[in-house]
Structure formats: structure tokens, C-alpha cells
Amino acid sequence: MNVIQVEHLTKFYGQARGILDLSFDVHEGEVFGFIGPNGAGKSTTIRLLLSLIYPTSGSATIFGRDCIAHGAELRQDIGYLPSEVFYYEGMRVGDLLHYAASFYRRDCRQRLRELSELMELDLSRRVDDLSYGNRKKVGIVQGLLHSPRLIILDEPTAGLDPLMQRTFFDLIRQENQRGATVFFSSHILSEVQRLCSRVAIIKEGRLIDLQDIRTLQRDNYKKIHLVAPGVDPERLQVEGVTGLQAGADGLTLNFRGDINRLTGLIASLPVSDLTIEDLSLEEIFMHYYQ
Amino acid sequence: MRILMHELRRNAKSLLTWSGILMLFVVVGFAKFSAWYGNPEMLAMLDAMPPAMLSALSLRAFNLTTVTGFFGVMAAYYALLLAIAAVLWGSDVLAREERERTAEFTLTLPVTRGRLLTAKLAAVVLCALVLNGVAWGATLLGARGYAPEPALAPFVTRTMLALLMLQGIFVSVGICLAAVLPRPRRTVSAAVGVLLGTYFVSVIAGLDARVDWLKYLTPFRYVDAGVLLRQGALPPVYRWISAALIVTLLAATYLTYQRRDLHL
Numbered sequence: 371m372n373v374i375q376v377e378h379l380t381k382f383y384g385q386a387r388g389i390l391d392l393s394f395d396v397h398e399g400e401v402f403g404f405i406g407p408n409g410a411g412k413s414t415t416i417r418l419l420l421s422l423i424y425p426t427s428g429s430a431t432i433f434g435r436d437c438i439a440h441g442a443e444l445r446q447d448i449g450y451l452p453s454e455v456f457y458y459e460g461m462r463v464g465d466l467l468h469y470a471a472s473f474y475r476r477d478c479r480q481r482l483r484e485l486s487e488l489m490e491l492d493l494s495r496r497v498d499d500l501s502y503g504n505r506k507k508v509g510i511v512q513g514l515l516h517s518p519r520l521i522i523l524d525e526p527t528a529g530l531d532p533l534m535q536r537t538f539f540d541l542i543r544q545e546n547q548r549g550a551t552v553f554f555s556s557h558i559l560s561e562v563q564r565l566c567s568r569v570a571i572i573k574e575g576r577l578i579d580l581q582d583i584r585t586l587q588r589d590n591y592k593k594i595h596l597v598a599p600g601v602d603p604e605r606l607q608v609e610g611v612t613g614l615q616a617g618a619d620g621l622t623l624n625f626r627g628d629i630n631r632l633t634g635l636i637a638s639l640p641v642s643d644l645t646i647e648d649l650s651l652e653e654i655f656m657h658y659y660q
Numbered sequence: 661m662r663i664l665m666h667e668l669r670r671n672a673k674s675l676l677t678w679s680g681i682l683m684l685f686v687v688v689g690f691a692k693f694s695a696w697y698g699n700p701e702m703l704a705m706l707d708a709m710p711p712a713m714l715s716a717l718s719l720r721a722f723n724l725t726t727v728t729g730f731f732g733v734m735a736a737y738y739a740l741l742l743a744i745a746a747v748l749w750g751s752d753v754l755a756r757e758e759r760e761r762t763a764e765f766t767l768t769l770p771v772t773r774g775r776l777l778t779a780k781l782a783a784v785v786l787c788a789l790v791l792n793g794v795a796w797g798a799t800l801l802g803a804r805g806y807a808p809e810p811a812l813a814p815f816v817t818r819t820m821l822a823l824l825m826l827q828g829i830f831v832s833v834g835i836c837l838a839a840v841l842p843r844p845r846r847t848v849s850a851a852v853g854v855l856l857g858t859y860f861v862s863v864i865a866g867l868d869a870r871v872d873w874l875k876y877l878t879p880f881r882y883v884d885a886g887v888l889l890r891q892g893a894l895p896p897v898y899r900w901i902s903a904a905l906i907v908t909l910l911a912a913t914y915l916t917y918q919r920r921d922l923h924l
Contacts, residue, residue, distance in 0.1 A: 445770040
């Protein structure tokens with residue numbers, strides 16, 4: 371069964387493009403990655419799914435029901451974590467979470483306590499005194515406290531420290547194992563790769579690819595910079611290497627394929643410094659469509 | 661009910677502040693009245709003033725040396741204060757969700773926009789009702805010091821009921837503007853602008869018989885305390901216009917807010 375089904379969804383804000391003719395579906399129980407650069411239309415898509423805004427044309431269903439006509443009912447089973455979290459000024463974290471919990475038919479008290487402990491929340495603080503990261507943690511608890519069947523995350527890790535990110539990813543994995551479907555929007559490819567089974571790539575409002583994560587990983591490019599004085603750059607020109615450049619500060623190249631082949635080769639060279647990093651999404655896009 | 665209670669809590673501080681302002685206004689008003697109370701010399705001074713000015717300050721319809729007359733003059737200022745509170749609350753209750761960007765929280769809860777709107781409207785109407793009651797109570801208490809005429813209490817009650825209608829209009833104006841206008845940050849100032857605009861129209865309408873028709877354009881003229889005192893009730897035409905206005909504005913609010921994009 372498809373938990374989310376999007377058909378020819380288009381949104382214009384006046385003359386400005388939001389998304390164009392977007393169609394895809396999210397299967398039950400999967401973690402679906404939704405990646406694209408800033409301004410690609412990720413948040414627009416999510417807001418359309420939550421009927422915060424209305425489509426110019428096209429339609430979307432969640433659990434097989436139209437997301438506008440049945441919006442309020444559907445949201446009983448949706449947990450949403452926005453990219454920026456804003457709450458009512460002056461309210462205490464605990465009061466706010468209990469207020470949110472009171473809207474769901476399910477009894478959420480137990481889960482609210484568990485999640486707050488996991489996220490190390492101080493329930494007595496006022497929400498407007500919280501830092502960006504701590505507000506995000508409140509958002510995570512609020513988005514998950516009703517054990518939703520569909521979890522929608524919009525750039526969820528921004529503002530979380532690495533430790534908290536790990537806790538968060540573990541949490542999402544558990545929710546997924548429990549049976550929740552996850553729609554994960556991000557502009558960071560690596561975090562999508564850690565969790566997702568399929569990935570949709572969106573750019574300038576259009577879906578440009580929808581792939582199984584394994585395919586994408588096979589296509590995973592690394593950006594390599596090394597300082598190896600006296601080494602002929604030609605020695606690095608092996609299969610999988612593109613964009614080899616020799617500069618005053620060393621060699622840069624992009625690599626795709628079995629990383630062992632390259633590390634083996636580098637080990638045999640007199641290297642004084644080495645950096646290996648993921649290509650940014652923009653760079654991936656550029657390679658993807660060469 | 662949850663949303664209603666929540667909105668009431670959020671509005672409590674503002675309601676307290678406005679109650680304080682109104683009570684202070686009543687206290688200061690009655691302190692000034694002690695200079696007029698039973699003092700015919702003041703009337704002689706009024707007669708010396710130009711009639712247009714008297715009319716602009718609505719000093720013509722009443723005998724200022726009686727409590728009833730004094731309240732009649734004050735009623736115009738009651739109207740202004742209650743209307744300002746109403747239009748501020750009405751516009752803010754909806755606009756602040758988008759202005760403070762909490763709409764993304766509130767409207768992703770399993771609640772329909774219609775239900776949210778109804779709860780918010782109910783909260784604001786309740787606050788307006790309480791404020792009206794505060795003004796009514798403070799006036800009757802303040803009048804006690806001046807041996808009020810028996811006609812005073814019913815006149816105050818009728819006036820406050822008429823002002824309740826005015827508040828209803830301005831709550832509707834405020835919430836409708838919040839639903840319709842594209843920029844939540846400017847909604848409240850737009851609402852206050854509309855209010856001041858209609859208030860000045862009401863002042864102008866009283867200045868010259870040639871622009872008397874302007875009175876239909878401004879709710880402040882619908883609730884003329886002078887008319888209430890002389891006729892004992894508001895003219896039906898104003899009551900109908902008010903009811904029609906409120907219904908139209910609220911219908912527009914519900915229709916627009918349920919179908920429009922939120923500004924996030």
C-alpha cells in the first residue's frame with residue numbers, strides 16, 4: 371500500500387515557482403528520502419501534504435485519502451517535525467507538550483515521558499528561553515509523542531549536536547521498525563543514505579530522479595584532496611577518477627567506485643596530507659547528469 | 661474547548677491591561693465630572709463655544725451637569741476604547757499564528773481550520789464581553805458618589821449593550837482582515853487603521869448636515885448615546901446594518917481562512 375501518493379502536484383506562489391508536476395509515492399514501512407538543494411521545493415511539498423498550503427493543480431493522498439478533504443483526520447496519524455520550530459511564547463515545555471498531546475485520541479503520556487527523557491528535555495523551561503537546538507528537541511518529542519504511522523521530517527538534524535543526531539537517528543530507526551513510514555527531507559545526502567531505502571531527488575521544483583539507495587551508493591562520489599610532492603598526477607588517473615587537477619597546494623580529484631582501489635594506490639605514494647569528503651549535493655547533481 | 665481555554669490564557673494579560681485602562685478612564689472621568697456636577701456656570705461656558713466643536717466632542721446632546729448627561733458624553737470614548745480592544749484582539753488572535761510562525765505547529769495538529777477559527781473567535785468574544793462588563797460595573801460604581809438619577813442605570817445598561825454590538829463589529833473586522841490580508845505582520849496596523857478611519861468619518865458626519873449620509877459608513881454612529889437617551893433604543897436600521905456586517909465579515913473570514921495558503 372502507498373502511504374503517500376502524489377500525482378502531478380504543482381504549486382505556484384503567484385508567479386513564483388514552488389513545485390512543478392511532481393509525482394511519486396511512498397510505500398508503507400519505508401524510509402523515503404527527499405533530497406534537493408535549498409529552494410528546490412522540499413518544504414513546499416511537505417506543506418502541501420499537510421494542507422498548510424493548497425496546490426495550484428494536482429493532488430496528493432495520504433493513507434489513500436485526499437490530504438485536503440481529510441486533513442484534520444489524517445493528522446491524527448502524522449507526526450511532523452518542521453525545519454524551524456516555533457512555539458507559543460511564554461509556555462513551559464511540559465505544558466506545551468501536554469497541550470499538543472491532548473489533541474490525539476491515543477493516550478500519549480507514557481510516550482511523552484520516554485521521549486522527553488531520551489531527548490534530555492527540561493520540561494519546566496519556557497520555550498522562548500530555549501536555544502535553537504533545544505527547541506528542535508521539543509519539536510522531535512512533539513512530533514513523535516502520539517506514535518504516528520507517518521513521520522514527516524523537514525531537515526530534522528539542523529541545530530542538533532552530533533550526539534543528539536545519533537540519538538535522533540536511532541529513534542527514527544526504532545519508529546520505523548515499529549511500523550512507521552518515514553518521509554525524510556534533507557539537503558544532506560549522507561544522512562539520507564544512512565536511513566533511507568529509496569531517495570527522490572528534487573531540483574528547481576521538479577523530480578529529477580527516484581532511486582533505490584543502493585544504486586545511489588554505488589554512484590557515490592568522493593572528493594579527494596592530497597598533497598604528494600613530486601608525484602606525477604598521471605599515476606592517479608585510474609578507473610573511476612574524474613576531474614583530476616594539479617594545483618600549487620596539491621591534487622584534487624573526484625572518485626566513484628570501490629574506494630579500496632584508490633586507498634591502495636594512495637598508500638603506495640609519498641603522501642603528506644589527505645582529505646576525503648563526500649561531494650556536496652550540488653556537485654553530485656553535476657556529476658549525475660554529465 | 662482546549663483551544664478556547666488556551667486562547668483565553670494567552671489573551672488574559674491583554675484583557676487585564678484593558679480592564680485596567682477602562683477603570684482608570686472611568687475614575688479619571690468621574691474626577692473631572694466633579695467640576696461639572698450641579699454647576700450651571702459650566703453650562704454658560706459651554707454655550708460660548710462654537711457649535712461645531714461641541715458637536716465634534718458630542719457635548720451638544722447632553723446636560724453635562726447630570727450623571728446621565730455626563731455618561732452620555734463619555735460614551736463616545738467608551739466606544740472608542742472598547743472598539744480598539746476589539747479590533748486588536750480580533751486581528752491578533754489569528755494573525756499572530758503566522759506572525760510568530762506558530763501556524764506550522766497549531767495547524768498540523770489534528771484540528772480543522774474551521775474549529776480553530778471558531779475557538780479563537782469565541783475566546784475573543786468572551787474577552788470583549790468581560791471588558792464590556794468591567795466598563796459597565798465601573799461606571800455604575802463610579803456614579804454612586806453623585807446621587808445618580810433612577811434613569812441612569814437602565815441608560816448605562818442600554819448603552820453598554822449597544823457598545824457590545826460595536827465590539828462585535830470590530831472583532832469581526834479584525835478577524836476578517838487577518839483572514840484576508842496577505843501580510844500577517846501588517847494585519848494589526850491595518851485593523852487599527854480601519855478603526856481610526858471610521859472614527860474620523862463619524863466625527864465628520866456629525867459636523868455638517870450635508871455629509872450626514874456618512875453616518876451609515878461608520879459603526880461609531882450606529883451606537884449614538886444621544887439617540888439612545890432620547891429614543892430609548894437604537895434605530896432598527898442600525899441594528900440591521902450591524903447584524904448584516906457581522907454576518908458578512910464572519911462568512912468572509914471562514915470562507916477565506918479555510919481555503920487560503922498559510923504564510924509561513
